[in-house]
Amino acid sequence: xxxxxxxxxxxxxxxxxxxxxxxxxxxxxxxxxxxxxxxxxxxxxxxxxxxxxxxxxxxxxxxxxxxxxxxxxxxxxxxxxxxxxxxxxxxxxxxxxxxxxxxxxxxxxxxxxxxxxxxxxxxxxxxxxxxxxxxxxxxxxxxxxxxxxxxxxxxxxxxxxxxxxxxxxxxxxxxxxxxxxxxxxxxxxxxxxxxxxxxxxxxxxxxxxxxxxxxxxxxxxxxxxxxxxxxxxxxxxxxxxxxxxxxxxxxxxxxxxxxxxxxxxxxxxxxxxxxxxxxxxxxxxxxxxxxxxxxxxxxxxxxxxxxxxxxxxxxxxxxxxxxxxxxxxxxxxxxxxxxxxxxxxxxxxxxxxxxxxxxxxxxxxxxxxxxxxxxxxxxxxxxxxxxxxxxxxxxxxxxxxxxxxxxxxxxxxxxxxxxxxxxxxxxx
Ligand code: PLP
Numbered sequence: 416x417x418x419x420x421x422x423x424x425x426x427x428x429x430x431x432x433x434x435x436x437x438x439x440x441x442x443x444x445x446x447x448x449x450x451x452x453x454x455x456x457x458x459x460x461x462x463x464x465x466x467x468x469x470x471x472x473x474x475x476x477x478x479x480x481x482x483x484x485x486x487x488x489x490x491x492x493x494x495x496x497x498x499x500x501x502x503x504x505x506x507x508x509x510x511x512x513x514x515x516x517x518x519x520x521x522x523x524x525x526x527x528x529x530x531x532x533x534x535x536x537x538x539x540x541x542x543x544x545x546x547x548x549x550x551x552x553x554x555x556x557x558x559x560x561x562x563x564x565x566x567x568x569x570x571x572x573x574x575x576x577x578x579x580x581x582x583x584x585x586x587x588x589x590x591x592x593x594x595x596x597x598x599x600x601x602x603x604x605x606x607x608x609x610x611x612x613x614x615x616x617x618x619x620x621x622x623x624x625x626x627x628x629x630x631x632x633x634x635x636x637x638x639x640x641x642x643x644x645x646x647x648x649x650x651x652x653x654x655x656x657x658x659x660x661x662x663x664x665x666x667x668x669x670x671x672x673x674x675x676x677x678x679x680x681x682x683x684x685x686x687x688x689x690x691x692x693x694x695x696x697x698x699x700x701x702x703x704x705x706x707x708x709x710x711x712x713x714x715x716x717x718x719x720x721x722x723x724x725x726x727x728x729x730x731x732x733x734x735x736x737x738x739x740x741x742x743x744x745x746x747x748x749x750x751x752x753x754x755x756x757x758x759x760x761x762x763x764x765x766x767x768x769x770x771x772x773x774x775x776x777x778x779x780x781x782x783x784x785x786x787x788x789x790x791x792x793x794x795x796x797x798x799x800x801x802x803x804x805x806x807x808x809x810x811x812x813x814x815x816x817x818x819x820x821x822x823x824x825x826x827x828x829x830x831x832x833x834x835x836x837x838x839x840x841x842x843x
Contacts, residue, residue: 480696488690582596630675733821
């Protein structure tokens with residue numbers, strides 16, 4: 416376990432130091448694509464933002480999950496990044512899928528996935544979507560309130576229900592328990608009502624918040640789930656599954672997983688099935704975004720005469736950088752290439768404390784559309800240059816808009832730095 420985990424650590428180095436295979440592969444794919452653009456005569460859209468996705472990284476994250484959380488079957492949270500190749504790889508790897516809407520359920524079913532491998536993990540569902548789930552045999556779904564139980568009684572009384580409980584998610588990036596999850600002092604009444612309505616409660620679910628940073632949230636949530644399991648038995652239910660939700664990040668995964676493992680051993684006997692709904696963990700580091708500098712404004716300090724620059728990219732907060740708004744991220748620009756003028760020398764192309772100051776902006780008319788307030792590089796950046804941003808796989812593309820007429824459909828160049836992923840996907 417230690418050596419595999421240190422291998423995962425080593426893949427975090429930057430692309431341009433040429434030190435490891437995944438980064439070299441991604442760097443080569445980024446450069447090849449940019450090299451093939453005719454910057455002086457291309458059609459509108461040819462120099463659009465694009466992603467490079469390393470499916471080998473998704474594969475490694477899956478192996479890392481299995482090593483650290485062998486009891487927990489992942490149901491990938493499709494909302495995080497519904498990329499079709501990611502879903503295909505995960506389907507081949509045998510994961511389940513957490514879907515939040517009819518469209519997500521449909522996308523997964525179209526891959527010939529058995530409906531038992533789907534959980535409709537949205538406690539407040541649209542009526543017609545529940546009917547759709549019923550007619551396609553997607554039985555597993557969550558609930559956290561009485562009105563939802565009446566809805567399910569009417570539309571899908573045979574559903575297999577998970578009672579979602581609220582958690583202390585105060586240490587997370589995106590708090591979910593403000594909106595979802597039954598407070599512990601309401602769970603008895605919900606179990607009683609479910610019994611009275613003749614519904615089938617099969618498990619408990621929770622989510623400690625997306626981008627969680629306090630591992631004890633998992634311990635407390637599993638402990639609370641144990642209480643609900645015991646109470647459910649008193650109401651005549653035989654709960655078999657605990658759904659530990661998402662909230663895992665690559666950087667803190669081993670620490671979180673260790674606490675969760677211990678909590679499961681402490682509170683959940685071996686016969687209880689455990690599933691999870693990881694999203695960010697699987698895809699964040701697998702996607703790199705390349706963007707083009709479309710415009711530049713020079714600012715001269717009236718006193719010192721020192722120059723700084725505002726650079727405008729062809730992607731911003733209304734596009735793939737929506738993660739800055741919705742997911743509280745701070746993507747860091749790195750320099751890829753000087754338009755059609757060749758490569759930067761790699762040492763100077765990294766962020767530098769004493770270099771020239773830039774602010775980085777998106778392409779829309781809105782002043783809020785700022786990616787970076789201040790960053791310094793030794794090189795002068797100019798129109799036509801390309802920047803790249805790592806860790807752009809989670810909650811980016813999926814929440815992009817078409818505001819100002821920009822596209823929300825960007826190309827993805829796929830590479831796979833793991834032979835296992837290449838074999839599963841039939842890639843060369
Ligand atoms: N499950 C549910 C119900 C969610 O709402 C979310 C995220 O919002 C996830 C899973 C995925 O969470 P994460 O990306 O933090 O793993």
